[in-house]
Amino acid sequence: MNTTQQNKIISNKWVKLICGASNEDTGSIEDICAIYSAAGVDYIDIAADPSVAEAARKGINWSKKTYGKNPGLMISISDGKDIHFRKAKFDPKICPPNCKRPCENICPTFAISEYGVSKNKCYGCGRCISSCPLNLITEYEYQLSQESLKDILLKIKPDAVEIHTEINRKDAFQKISKIIKDSGVKLKKISVSCGLAQSNAQPKDLAKAFWERYEILSEHNVQLIWQLDGRPMSGDIAATTAKAAVKLWERMQPILPPGLIQLAGGTNGNTYKFLKKDKIPDGIAFGSVARKLVQPLIEETFKTNQKIYENPEKMAQAIEKAKTLLDPWKS
Ligand code: SF4
Numbered sequence: 666m667n668t669t670q671q672n673k674i675i676s677n678k679w680v681k682l683i684c685g686a687s688n689e690d691t692g693s694i695e696d697i698c699a700i701y702s703a704a705g706v707d708y709i710d711i712a713a714d715p716s717v718a719e720a721a722r723k724g725i726n727w728s729k730k731t732y733g734k735n736p737g738l739m740i741s742i743s744d745g746k747d748i749h750f751r752k753a754k755f756d757p758k759i760c761p762p763n764c765k766r767p768c769e770n771i772c773p774t775f776a777i778s779e780y781g782v783s784k785n786k787c788y789g790c791g792r793c794i795s796s797c798p799l800n801l802i803t804e805y806e807y808q809l810s811q812e813s814l815k816d817i818l819l820k821i822k823p824d825a826v827e828i829h830t831e832i833n834r835k836d837a838f839q840k841i842s843k844i845i846k847d848s849g850v851k852l853k854k855i856s857v858s859c860g861l862a863q864s865n866a867q868p869k870d871l872a873k874a875f876w877e878r879y880e881i882l883s884e885h886n887v888q889l890i891w892q893l894d895g896r897p898m899s900g901d902i903a904a905t906t907a908k909a910a911v912k913l914w915e916r917m918q919p920i921l922p923p924g925l926i927q928l929a930g931g932t933n934g935n936t937y938k939f940l941k942k943d944k945i946p947d948g949i950a951f952g953s954v955a956r957k958l959v960q961p962l963i964e965e966t967f968k969t970n971q972k973i974y975e976n977p978e979k980m981a982q983a984i985e986k987a988k989t990l991l992d993p994w995k996s
């Protein structure tokens with residue numbers, strides 16, 4: 666099958682942009698949200714932080730005014746420890762002066778400088794951690810406490826929430842679900858993100874976990890999304906990272922509860938090439954690969970003290986780039 670035929674088969678699918686559950690780089694977030702809203706994503710998934718939500722809404726509003734495109738806003742939370750909710754750190758004072766700085770070179774968001782890791786720009790991908798020859802970089806957990814969740818929901822009033830969970834965390838998930846319900850915030854969708862992160866877990870265990878969450882979430886009466894994490898993250902590392910998400914989806918699709926099924930984790934511009942003609946998912950989420958595609962243009966305009974949408978030429982280039990990722994799914 667050639668690319669055009671495959672494009673026809675999977676067009677008009679749901680696409681979500683993942684800004685990063687611990688990404689607080691509000692300057693870039695505003696730009697990225699403007700670019701991908703204009704390019705046609707259906708939803709944008711951000712960190713559960715009011716200033717991040719404000720930046721995302723500015724970008725989305727620009728797209729609404731300019732292109733009439735207005736994706737929904739989703740916030741990501743977790744019912745326990747999760748690598749999507751972490752950041753890296755190191756003390757730059759103890760780095761040898763002759764270090765070639767592989768950490769800085771590998772960071773996709775330009776978060777590392779001579780001053781160490783910029784907390785706002787780091788989204789916890791973990792690449793710098795393994796790049797340091799002296800093992801000077803460590804990670805730390807960075808997420809919302811359950812006590813502040815209700816307040817955050819009331820402040821942001823998102824259209825949707827994504828709950829990151831693990832197979833054996835049913836009770837913790839139930840608590841989060843209750844906090845959301847008790848907050849009274851009217852959601853349009855709830856997404857559940859889970860994968861086979863536990864080494865000996867099987868697809869049937871994952872399906873059981875999704876069915877348990879389905880029962881729990883029935884009290885919300887909203888559309889449900891099952892996000893299958895093929896890999897923890899980082900679809901920009903190699904074309905083949907997409908295989909894991911496709912493989913997991915093929916195994917899980919017949920045994921999942923009702924709802925929209927979305928590929929994530931390692932997804933990239935090659936994902937559609939691994940799909941079979943008669944097996945196409947409802948949608949896809951793009952994270953690091955989407956951000957990396959437009960980040961250099963954002964950095965360029967940042968140097969001129971402009972938002973990217975204040976520079977029509979750069980903005981047009983950025984939207985074209987974003988569309989190369991989205992077009993197989995949205996054309
Ligand atoms: S490489 Fe990843 S984990 Fe390290 S600073 Fe950059 S974004 Fe953070």
Ligand code: SF4
Nearest residue numbers: 760764766767768797
């Ligand atoms: S690679 Fe390690 S030693 Fe080198 S600058 Fe980065 S943190 Fe410091």
